[in-house]
Amino acid sequence: MTSNSDTRVVVTGLGVTSPVGGTTTETWDAILAGRSGARPMDFDWVTKYDLPVTFAATIHTKPQDVLAKVETRRLDPSSQYALIAAREAWADAGSPEVDPERLGAAVGSGIGGVWTLLDQWDNLREKGPRRVYPLSVPMLMPNGPAATVSLELGARAGSHATVSACASGAESMGYAIDMIRSGRADVVVAGGTEAAVHPLPIAGFAAMQALSTRNDEPEKASRPYDVDRDGFVLGEGAAIIVLESEEFAKARGARIYAELASVGISADAHHITAPEPKGSGAARAMRYAIERAGLSLGDIGHINVHATSTPVGDVAEYKAIKAAFGELADSIPVTAPKSMTGHLLGAAGALEAVVTILSIYHRTVPVTINLDHQDPEIPLNVVTGEPLSLPDGDIAALNNSFGFGGHNVALAITSV
């Protein structure tokens, strides 16, 4: 029960539902194959509202194909995705036998239950207050997915919803590390979820010119670091992992994918949406993660970058990597999964943590697609063409996530 900042935290289970696959394996295989999840949206509201963006990286496997009907009825899609990913992760970890009071949940979302909020607003206006679904509030609240996972697994050590826009999923994993190191829990189920492929967020992101408008070529629209990038592609889904103290995991003979060695967190306090132009806040997050993991700059053999494919954001992240790594910046192999998955907002950091964990576990870094002409302002060593094999021995990687509001989160993941 005592706090111990040296406690090693390991990853024992993975769960994903994403635009490229309904499970972790499907998603990893699609990413290794360089397959895009971006596709035209065939919803009637796309033409009804004359949206300027007509495609997204929509979910690969619909929740109604996986969940019971009553679950899809009583849960917002953001909680449905979280439930699917949590069940997979828990089973993948071998359904650990753990005292419920030593089991925690930390699941973040960037936007929360936007479908429920606006569907029920329509109900209120069209049919009156009596027709508003009694479960509306628990469905739309931002801690709904965390609560759903806590209920599903009987996690009683604490249930937490980290909310930091597109860093939410990564921050939840950092929170989980803290829960285990502070002695509050032996096992924590952590990750992120997002179900915001809805006309309002799309219109909002489009109004701020953050989305790619490459409507005629959805699969080529997400192109981090390419000179012709014109914004991000909205994605949806969830990724959840099972974290345990190494002692607990080893005692039960669990399969260990990797160590989640540390989290580095900082805030820009610069602008509500624009990244700090020199990348100093993001650089601090990366340096904190490296220091707290007991690593040095030269130990980082791979960076899974945030790289959303926006003109400004991609350059800012490069400057941050440069500020953190100096001369090493341009040689470290990096990859940008959003080129295939789109941007899952509050689930992005969690999904990319899973990709980073599997990159370490399989010693294989997937490619970045659509990098036809690399921006000369961003001379990073981007993995393209074929997946890159990582060397034997101890290896370490960073996973970057940044969110509107100036949130910077870097996770350090190491081999075991």
Next chain:
Amino acid sequence: MAQSEQEILDGLAEIVNEETGLDTTSVELDKSFTDDLDIDSLSMMTIVVNAEEKFGVRIPDDEVKNLKTVRDAVTFIGGAQS
């Protein structure tokens, strides 16, 4: 246009199934909503509102607490229809 007791029971069972996932055959006249079917007050309100729409009746909020069994609900709906 009053419906028979069986028609109301069948319709109610469908509503209960949709909201809770319970099998329609488990919705029997003598079952208690709370004790036998484990339906909480939030689900009960949804069932009531959906029943109003399906059967074309009004079930006042004050009346809901008196609907302890499936039979109570079927009887109330049948009476309200006639």
